[in-house]
Amino acid sequence: MFTEKDIEKLSELVKLPISEEEKSKLAGMLSQTTVYMDMLNELDTSKVEPTYQVTGLVNVYQSDDLYKTLTQEEVLQNAKNIKEGMIGTSAVLERE
């Protein structure tokens, strides 16, 4: 079950602001969803390894000579705030 407090915490984790209305709607909807998630406990997996990917490929490297890259102009073409050829962001640390 999800409380509105759980939703507030998740909102912070995923950096998504939500309205009061969305908060109660999400709590209800996510609680309904867990029915199917909890159903998995009906299956015994004590002797089973998890599968995170299905190809079985490991340590795949790209060959150096095929390396693709973008120009600085291309990298910046979609950025909203460009200063001196760099992307501007809001400050993370406060200046003392």
Place this chain on the structure above:
Amino acid sequence: MKKLYLLNLKEALEGLKNKEFTSLELTNSCIERIKEVDGKVKAYLTLNFENALLDAKKADEIISKKGEFAFKDLPLLGIPYALKDNFSTKGIRTTASSKVLTDYIPPFESTVSQRIKEAGAVLLGKTNMDAFAHGSSTETSDFLKTANPWDTKRVPGGSSGGSAAAVAANMCIFSIGSETAGSIRGPASWCGVSGFKPSYGRVSRYGVIAMASSTDSPGPICKSIWDCSYVLSVIAGKDESDATSVTNFVPNYTETKYSDLTIGIPKSYFLIEMDEEVKKLTYDFIEKLKELGCKTKEIDLIAPKYSIGVYTIVQRSEVSSNLARLDGIRYGLTRENFGFEAKKRMFLGAHVLSSGYHDQYYTKAQKVRTLIINDFEKAFEGVDLIVSPTMPITALEFGEGEKNPLFGEMMDILHEGSAVSGLSAISMPIGFSKGLPVGGQLIAPRLHEEKLAYLGISYQENTDFHKKFPEEIK
């Protein structure tokens, strides 16, 4: 002669090779068709007509110089097609139907669209989809409500709803979609067209706006399985830019032959709640496969309801990770522009990955995923392919999906097991229920697309459900 936009890919290729018409005429015919009916269907988000006409002219020059030999190196030369809007196209707006990417112009091209471009095809436009591919009706698009061409009060299915609707309404010769679990098969079924979901890793994901990275599989949606198989031969194969793409040999999928195929009928898949008419048509489909020389055998598979839980947990986790990169700094708008569906998925994903719940949900789901994979492997020891309906019901009216928070997952119940296992599958039209198309699916072991291609093509050589299109779009 019939109108050019009505041609399927095989017919269009023949016509171009025999110089019965030009690529420019074919492209113009599709453009006229889009202008005529897309106001009602709303399959296209972004149109690319100006470039398309230039590319068609270029194709005609090559054909007039080299004749039919041109198609040896350029297997899709001069063919107009539609591309789902989650494939990055250099210089052409790519939104994944989300407001967050409303003004995003990719500086690079996806491998799939690059390979299609290098094969000579003509891009007509980008098609509508569920935003970030989150959904099974295309209703979660932030921009348009695509209608089902068979009945415009109904949804086309999703998430590749725009691509499937564009094919069903004859607004392109073929299209490209992508599937995480059901996003090719579902809309193909509800729109009465053919869809081919390749094995995970068979087709490169490079440049596709990611949904769930461990199951995303790009693939064709076309007017026949022959067409799908032909396109698959062009787009499949190892890509240096996608480490998860596999190196296995890519056969010419339209020229495979098999005899004595055994088809498994999974009892548990027929026990879910489904429309009686859909069930009956699926049994008719199985009878037809027997007439074509297939043997059938009942098999046991883990109940599909468990796949819902596995898929929901895995997909939400991967969605919350993949969408974390959308911060509005390097490209796109800020995070408050996400729609409700994307928010819902990221919240649940963050929850199942957070400490205290990781083992209970995430690891548990990946363990059950192993059980499902092993279960399929065991089943495929005794059968070549597995058959079932594609969707439990026919196309729903608008608004039905919003009523259930797991609507997409419930609709895709017959796709999730094969999707989390990375298997390949096709959906093709097998009949009609109350005027709406019904699709049947065949599932193959990983990297055995050629068996699906063979049987799908044989089935369609002996039936004509795939030749039916809505007579009038209203």
